[in-house]
Amino acid sequence: MTAVEFDAPAGLTGRGAGVPLSRWAAQWGMAVLRLLRSTLFVGIPVVLIATIITYGLGALTDTNPAAQVLGETATPADIDRMNHYFGLDRPLVVQYLSWLGHALTGDLGRSYYTTLPVTDSISQALPVNLSITLLAVLIAVLLGGALGIGAALSGGGWFDRGVTLLCSAASTVPPFVIGIGLIVLFSVTVPILPSGGYVPFSEDPGRWLRFAILPAIALAVEGAVAIARQLRTSLVGELRENYVTGADVRGLTKLRVVFGHALRNAAGPAITVLGYSIPQIIGAMVVAEAVFNLPGLGKLSLDAAGKGDIPVIQGVLVTMIGLVVVSNLLVNAALLRLTPHARRQQP
Template identity: 60%
Template sequence: MTALAPHLARTRRKSVRAARLPRSLGRVLATAGTVFLLSSALTFGLGALSGANPAAAVLGETATPADIARMNQQFGLDRPLWEQYVSWLGHAFTGDLGRSWFTTVPVADSIRQAMPVDLSIAGLALLMAVVLGGAAGVAAALRAGGRLDRAVTALCALLGTLPGFVVAIALVTVFSLKLGWLPSGGYVPLDMDPAQWLRYTVMPALALSLEAAAAIARQLRTSLVGTLRENYVTGAVMRGLPARRVVFGHALRNAAGPALTALGMSVPMLLGGAVVTQQIFALPGLAQLTLQSAEQHDIPVIQGTLLVTIAVVLVVNVAVNAALLALNPAARRREVTR
């Protein structure tokens, strides 16, 4: 019975952690839902208060009062604002984001055509940021105080001050104009030609990833240096465990929290920087669709693209918080006791 006590204690602790995880995730999801509702209300309200009118935008100065009234009724603008919002949000949950004032094309169809470009660029940029930032952060932490550590710190400080569009212009100048290795703009879908897709997306993704990689490297380096000085790491080394297992099997798991947080905070930055980056590389993405709609005062398209962007950011943040809770039981306990 005595021999089974440690095993029973470990089983009990695992059961307690498993019971706490759904409650913690529930709090995260509730917070994300609240943020989504408030953000959607703000997005719709700003569009409604902009004063843009479909009749004036589409028909021009020749629109008569009867034409304006008829088009307002067609788009549901003659109803109270709160009723318009509830109807718009309810239809949005079913995938109906309305129609463009100018082309009458469903907004969801326009977003569906542009979204793969953003997902390609942002996904590849996040992968680059994780690989480059993670490798640099671990290398700097393992050589803390050395030349490599100082070089990584200086490079991260430099990359953190460079806007994505400056990096994009530099990449185009070097790899397209000088060397001729990569195309300067355009896009090829992944399912059409994976090799060409990579050639067209690698420079935009790299331009967006460097700032995020620098943030991840800084956070991971600082956290990992502190973790490697913990008593349990020293004990693992003294027991003769391989250095690779100590770093990647024990220390890195506990040190990854700040880097994951930096990764989650990088997603809005990537989506925001995509506006200028897509303009430089002539990419037909969601940012370009939003920009063109803003120039035309096409409110339904603007509201739809902003709502989808908000949803993407919140989904990524929920995933990051779930990963943090899974990696750090202490954070899970704090969530439960709030």
């Protein structure tokens, strides 16, 4: 039998047949520069606008942080000294520009109430958010990937229909409802996991996983559903391409064709969906902290909001925006790595 020749798409190989190394490196370098430029172009204005709004809302309130910190027995002179210590006696624009200049060096100011550096409070709460968010993203990728691939390979079979029905039902349930359901199931009905609390990963990885798994699953469901749907659709389309037919004729196994070729080309849209899901997971983490009693950034910001502690709120806001920007940068980098033809989409 004569071998059938077929042209694999550019995503099949890291560099592409016949592409000189120098040209490939130039394409990769230009893609990375475009990625950094677009990320900074969007991220910097978002940070500035968000911080300006926060300062503006703080200025509209009638509360005086100095008076609240010192209590009812404070004299006007004491309040003036405290305002001067925190720089609250300066115009709002000057306060904001001063804070922004210090923030660029990593100094987010001091809490009005504890006078502790805001960076210290954030550094204690941030590992909670990072660890559970990373676990949730991992679960979303693995679960969504498995469901999407299985549904695509089923091709209209019972598993495909079951995944479609499951995704339709799960997409209507918010994360906090899923979290409450998980607590009822695994902490009350079948008490095998704790209903709340947190243990640092560095202290005891096993106990950390026991405390982190339920909130991570609650946060991962929405992302897993989105990934499964997108991956199923794109993979079904790839399996109908000519290069897949040619690979079958050449005798390549189904697993090799799917996981070695088709999946890589179908992963682009799913990775894009993942990029949208990560900010949602980061935002929903605030609600998960309340449901599972986690000492993360959400609890820190809620406590600060109740006291009018603007420096802490501002620091948490900037940190969460930074997490979103970094996550989008990583997702876009993964998209460029897995789909090299994306490097040539822009001039």
